Amino acid sequence: MLAHWANDNDEWVRLLVSEVIVTGRPVGATTIEKAYQVFRQEKALDKRELPTVAKLIFEAQLDESAPPLAVTRLSEVHGVNALIAGAVIEPHEGLTILYGENGTGKTGYSRIFKALANSRTADTILGNVETDPAEGQTAKVEFKLGDDEQSLTWTGERGVSPFTRMSIFDSPAVTTHVDDDLDYVYTPASLALFNHVTAAIQAVTAQIDAAIGTLSAGSSGLISRFQRGSRIYPLIEALGASTDLADLKAKAVTDGDADQKLDVLTQAVGALRANTMGTQIAALRAEQRVLTQAVAAAEALLAFDATAYNETLVRRAELTVDHETFRSELFAAADLPADPDDSWSNFIEAGEKHRQHLVELEAHDSNRCLYCRQPLLDPARVLIARYSIYLEDKISADIRATDTIMAGFKRQITNIKNSELVAFIGEYSAEEEKPTHFSQVVAIEGASSALATAVAEAKPASLTISAVVTNPNADVEAALATVGANISTLETLQQNRAQVLEEKQAELLESKAAVELGKSWPLIEAQVKSAKEADQLKTLKRPLPSQGRAVTELAKTASDQLINQSFDVLFLEECEALRARPLKLQFVGREGRAQRRKVMSGRHKPSKVLSEGEQKVLALADFLAEARLAGITAPVIFDDPVSSLDHRRINEVAQRIARLADDNQVIVFTHDILFATTLLGLFEKSKRCVYFQVTDEDGKGKVTRATGPRWDTLSGIRGKINTTIEAAKQQDGEARDALVRVGYGWLRSWCEVFTETELFQGVTQRYQPNVGMTRLQNVNTDKLGDIIPKVTEVFEEACRYIDGHSQPLVTLGVSPTLAGLEQRWAELRELKKLNEDKS
Template sequence: MDTRALEAWFKERPAWLQDAARRLLRSGELTESDIHELMLLCKREAGIAAQNGDALKAEGIPPGVLAHRDETVELTLSAISEVQGVNALAPRKPLLFGGNNLTIIYGRNGAGKSAYVRILKHACGARHLGSVHSDVSKPRAAFQGCKFGYTVNGQSKELAWKLTDGIHPELSAVEVYDTRSGEVYVNRANEVAFEPGLLAFFQRLVEVCDEVARELDSEILAQVSKKPILPPVFAATAVGQWYQKVSTRTTKEEVEKYCAWSETDGSILAQLRARLAEANPKDKAAALRKQKKHLTDLANDLRRIADVLSPESCATFIAARNDARAKRQAASVDAQKVFENAPLAGVGSESWRLLWEQARKYSESEAYEGIDFPHTAGDARCVLCHQPLEDDAKERLRAFERFVKGGLEQEAQSAEQHLVDLQRTLPEVPSKETVGLHLDSAGISEEKDRQAVLDLLAVLENRRVGLVTGSKDRALSEQVDREAIALLDRLSNSLEEQALVYDADAARDNRIEVQRQLTEAEAKQWISQQKASIDAEIACLVRVAQLEEARRLTNTQALTKMKSELAEEFVTAAFIGRFEEECRKLGASYIGAEIVKSGAGKGRVFHQIRLRNNKAGVPTAEILSEGEFRIISLTAFLADVEGRRSKTPIVFDDPISSLDQDYEEATVARLVQLCKDHQVIVFTHRLSLLALLQEAARKENIEPYITAVEREPWSTGEPAPAPFEAQKPKAAINTLLDEVEKARRVWKTEGRAAYEMPAQAICSKLRKTLERIVEDDLLAGVIQRFRREVQTKNKLEKLTKISQNDTRLLDEMMSKYSSYEHSQPRDVPVQLPGPDELRADLERLQAWRDSFEMRKPAA
């Protein structure tokens, strides 16, 4: 499939799945934190707002990450430098890959090779990336990354890469092989299965979908319904049927409607219960009407009193009172003018007028019956003190009478009488006790209803008192709140309605209908009490629906279908042919392995490695040795690589172990063949593999670039020259000459004791160099220690160059420098040669080798 088509296909997938693919391509493995974040993204895509997940954003696959799958590209790695935060790597120099197509990087265990391979796996991609930790002996590194030097189609580039960047689109063309990255593995059925990297990537996506789905399933199961079970007796009611159908589509308005419960509903429920419990409806109706009469009478009394004490009536009363006061004031002023010289004050006052009228009554009815008051003729006496009246007293009495009979006084008295008449019309407000008896008789027990009536009673009493005393005229202009009277009217009407219902009940037997209405009312009351549970149930159902929608976003059908299509594309007849050819080249044909399609499963298309001669049906994994398994893994890897058009680097991390020695030489030859079309980089800790690669490369006229990584005091992974053991004799002699000069400086500056350590090392290395000279130069490479075969072609005739002087020289030097390798007697230890002696021996050996190399074989 074309890369662009595959990228377009991913863009049509759920956003969370695109992000999962991006993370897998970047890191290879997903952590629990990744799975949790992907679940949050999946839930948000389904409409579920996630707490603490607002900062998360789904990202798609970066363009070009999959491009190496089908694009022709020439890529060469040149260096890794400025490594930070990766294991214990902190090299001061860059790791160079040289300009040749074969690079061999040697390092002992713990030297840092694997750390470099981890960097390459994370930047270039591999089946199993593994974790990359910083130096565990130091605080966690804030930055993890490095710089890559490389060329693409002849153009040099430098990339500043950090671990969080994941797979880089251009570097993704690099293939990295180690045992875990192999495409051959043992499946759960204990069969040896084959799965190319892209198919394995799709399989991992399927597994991620399953992991997220399990998280969602757990959350769905946690959404337990807490809605109370509807009592069976309410199942047939209208509200009961609604309750049983509550779903995600139930609106808030419906809930408010069906869960509403008012005082009226409570009254209806009580009435229905009472009706059903009543044995004699006719008597009940009569009793209700008696109760109603108490309410009606009380309401009418209060209404009449309220009418009399209305603002209009109060205004009339206040006007009459004000008129009487005004006229009395006028009469008093007139009396003051008339009697201002009277010996006593208060003439014309209320008490004076009362006294005057009593005197009149006594005079005309008893003292001077038949004579108009005041009697002042002859020897008349004062009717109050019975003293004879003097002339001035008689005149004063006549003046008093004229005042009383005057117009102002008459008007004042008339106004005052009118006020008295109005006061007589004021009704008496019934007492609390009287009203309480009425309410008791009417069956009104609700405290708030009783209090409302008593409050009105207090208002009316206060208005009456205020009207009489004139102390609250301003308040009397306000209307009387008649809500309590209206309440009594409503209660009275309600009693009448109940009475009518009982009349109907008495007229016909309708207990079944009453029972139905009662059940409906009781169901409504019960459901009104479940409102909080209903709201919670709807929220739970909505949550489950959203989670199920998120669960649907984890469906793996599309992934499985695409993987099946890709499997048909990758595992073709041509691939199977390449697999068999690679088996032959690697010397593994005898195993009889073949790739066959064995079926398909969820997100997986199975291709098994089977053995042709396995007649007993024993699982392949139980037949293959570990070495055979590894060589089959390498075979599948090479068959996949050779099927691509791109000329890109291939990195091998110890492709051969001690378990694979039977295949070592064939594997080495195959790696060297790959150098013709690819840059091949081999990391190894095995000198034998290094030597074999050198020899195989020499046969193909390929000059390998050999370097090493060392563990130094400041870090691991420090690039170093090729290991001494891997150097050719000529290069080894030059290296030793350099080391002699370094030792000479120690000799001169620090003395013999300090000199002995580097001198001992030089002697030991010279001894090894002599062995290599015997193998490579004297014996022309016919036999070598790390090689099993004896090579004679074009070599045996070179043995004729050997003379007795050659053997004497080499035997002499071997004996001399072997002595420094052994323990010395304590009494006569052998002195190590000084710098001059070492240099002389090396130059002598160098001169001999150059001469021997130029010498022609004997005729």
């Protein structure tokens, strides 16, 4: 099928298919590269140099079967859950049963097999989480592969050949086998060829994608050679398969003197870009600020009336003297504690304000003192009258008027700004070459500072201010006018320079781009060619996905012939054997993989309809059909396969597993005693069976070989009896009595187990549906007459003392003794020894 399909396709496809069919393995990197080269040459992307790939001629072949695998021993287990060291499991070539109650350690051993097989439900294996969960996982696995005996030291790996051929079923696998779309574990070698072909086509497609990516990337440094803003830049930015090379090449400059012309243009732009006029304008503006402030200061100084200021200052001094004289004379006879001064004046003014306040409130009493509220005597009235005269004095009013005038002079001086003047003087004072108007600025600033100091200190102002400032002011005003004119002229020139610079820069940008276009033309031409080739590859790639789908359809047809039709028959056989409800199977395939799906009524998942037990037997049928599909050549392992099943189905599953073990190695982990005993009964004649009991008596995972499962063991009951006797020795009174009664209960159980397993050798057992007649000959009949009466006597005495039996009134008050319990225990041990003596 593959050869016929390949012959109808391109040569590069035939090359890949031929390699897959001949080798039976995935195609190597060398062949992938060769197929890609054939593809390029076949599609005329490259010159044809490789020979033509001939048509394929192949004959169908049968798949080879693998040699049988059998596990012979599992030992030296460490770091797996809490399993104790030293356990050994030696599976039978037929059926191996590992029985144990929940939590005894069976799961740890099954997890090792799942990891080796890399089963669908294999999970992470932990160490003993209560001690050292990080302990390394190891186990020794001995096995036979065909006739070759080998061993493997397992260290926690998953999927170790040849154990990947093992088939494993457990409870988590039920959902997988019932509802999921499953890939077949077994894939015939010829069916695997389709996957290899699909992978090879995808690899060549990846080569094409890589080539498209490389070709589409272009020259990484090409765009950086051109400056954004030129008319050529967007053409380079958009280089691709649609680029008109002839039109683009017409824009290139390749003259011999192109570089020289660029140098001349570059120098011109550099000169224009230097912008010396901008520096001159900035300096003139700084000078303009200084001159403007100097003119303002000079005008303020000229506007200042120094004569009026000095006269007001003199008048203020005269008024102060007159006011002090008037005050002293007015209160000379007032017997004041000290000469009147400013603080005393403040005192008088405060009293007047308080008096006016009381008048407004209509609460003033002119006959009482404002301060002490005592009646006023005549001397006091005279003093108060003088206070009024003092407050109404015209001299004080004149002083206040004079102070107002002085405040106006101060504001006039304070408003003069000289920060620019001070900075200007500080900048050039130490320089030898000073600006032409430096002395004028110094004169104005000096006059301003001197006047400000005089006014601040209330001293007379110089009457020569006008003479000092007039000429400098005229010079500064003239300089200010000149600076303004110069600034206007330079700004006009600068605007023209900016326009010329803009024109020259644009010319330089386009010239550079045109020259670079000529220099980079080989790279540009190559990039456009690569873009055109990338477009061709994209066009040629479009049919490739359909080829992948064609291989998938071939694989579905082949898998239907090689797998699905056979699986359908096997699945129906298993459903019938297990009494499982037969369902409709759908076979699906994706990317060359064969899969199966189970549905009910055309669309419902089985888990939505079937009971838990029905789902389990359906999963078992699916599992067994899959295991048989390729012919079972490796162990089949069942981990608790009958949970949720009733007794009838347990029997049917046991019979099916027994038939499977007639010709194959089967390992069963179970905690179901009925299932275990049923399996043992089915192998009683053939003896193709071995039974191991897994307990946690001395630690989880203790494995012992036995003849069948036990509810109770003599060794287990023996330990409980000994423990109870030792505990009773440590107590007195009612506590000891209670422990002795417990001990007799254990004696009673020991008698039952001894009779069932030792005395009558398991001929009849409580959990088996049949009588083991073959074991009857193992009964030691010679000793029965001596043993049975004594065992019966101890059993009846134990029944009298345990709480489980109602006692008559006469015996209720009789308590058992510890000595009696020890004596009876010793007697039973002797009876066991007697029964074991076959002489």
